[in-house]
Amino acid sequence: MSSEKPFILVSNDDGIYSNGIKALAEVAAEFGEVMIVAPDRQQSAVGHAVTIETPLRANATKVAGKFDGLAVNGTPADCVKLAHDQLLKGRKPDLVLSGVNHGSNAGINILYSGTVSAATEGTVLGYPSIAVSCTDYDESADLTGTMEAARRVIKFVLDNKPPKGVTFNVNAPSGDYKGIKWARMADSRYVEEYEARKDPFNRPYYWLTGKFELLDDSNDADIYLLNQGYAAVTPIQYDLTDYSLLKDIAEKEL
Numbered sequence: 001m002s003s004e005k006p007f008i009l010v011s012n013d014d015g016i017y018s019n020g021i022k023a024l025a026e027v028a029a030e031f032g033e034v035m036i037v038a039p040d041r042q043q044s045a046v047g048h049a050v051t052i053e054t055p056l057r058a059n060a061t062k063v064a065g066k067f068d069g070l071a072v073n074g075t076p077a078d079c080v081k082l083a084h085d086q087l088l089k090g091r092k093p094d095l096v097l098s099g100v101n102h103g104s105n106a107g108i109n110i111l112y113s114g115t116v117s118a119a120t121e122g123t124v125l126g127y128p129s130i131a132v133s134c135t136d137y138d139e140s141a142d143l144t145g146t147m148e149a150a151r152r153v154i155k156f157v158l159d160n161k162p163p164k165g166v167t168f169n170v171n172a173p174s175g176d177y178k179g180i181k182w183a184r185m186a187d188s189r190y191v192e193e194y195e196a197r198k199d200p201f202n203r204p205y206y207w208l209t210g211k212f213e214l215l216d217d218s219n220d221a222d223i224y225l226l227n228q229g230y231a232a233v234t235p236i237q238y239d240l241t242d243y244s245l246l247k248d249i250a251e252k253e254l
C-alpha cells in the first residue's frame with residue numbers, strides 16, 4: 001500500500017439504502033476514503049445491464065449518516081461507469097467494491113448478479129475490484145464474518161496488485177466463518193420452474209420460482225466451501241474466451 005490513503009468506490013445491487021452497503025462502506029473506511037455510487041432501488045439479478053433509453057440522474061445522499069453517496073436511477077454497471085466517467089470528477093479509485101450483497105453470488109449466480117457486474121465493470125475500467133456477498137438473504141443477517149472476509153481480501157488486493165482483467169468474488173456465510181479459502185466457481189444451474197397463473201382478466205402470467213441445482217461437489221468449489229462454513233474467494237475474469245478449446249480448434253478449418 002502506498003502512503004497515500006486509497007480512494008475507494010463502493011456500489012452494490014440491493015440499492016444504496018440496504019444494510020449490506022453500509023457494512024461494506026464501514027470496512028472500506030478502515031482502508032481509505034469512501035465514495036458510494038449505487039442504485040436508488042433494488043437491482044438484484046440485472047446482471048451487466050446498462051441503461052440506454054432513459055436519462056440517468058444521480059442524487060446526493062448520506063449513507064449510514066456519514067458516507068457521501070450518490071443514488072443513481074440505473075443498474076449497478078451504470079453506477080460504476082457513470083462514477084468513472086462523470087461523478088468522480090476525474091478522480092481514479094484505487095479500488096472498486098460491490099456489496100455486501102444479501103444472498104449468495106457463488107456458482108452460476110455470478111452470471112446473473114448485479115453485485116458481481118458492478119465489480120466486473122470496475123475491472124473493465126482498469127480498477128482492482130472486489131464483489132462481496134453474504135449467503136443469507138435476510139436483510140438483517142449477521143454480516144460480521146462477511147465483513148472480516150472483505151477486510152482480508154481488500155488488504156490482499158491493495159498489497160498485491162492483481163493482474164489486469166481479474167475481479168475477486170467473495171462469498172461468506174452469515175455470522176462467523178471457519179476460515180477463508182481460494183475457490184473456483186461451482187458448476188450449478190437453476191432448474192427454471194415458472195409458475196403459470198391467471199390475472200383478473202384471465203390472461204396468463206408467469207412467476208419464476210427456479211430451484212438451484214448443484215452439479216459439482218468437489219472440495220475446491222465455492223459452494224462446497226460455503227456449505228462447510230468457509231468464506232470463499234474466486235478470481236473471475238470477464239474475458240469469456242475458452243482458451244483451451246480455441247487452441248485445439250484453431251487448427252480446424254471453418
Ligand code: MN
Pocket residue numbers: 013014043044045101102103115
Ligand atoms: Mn442483490
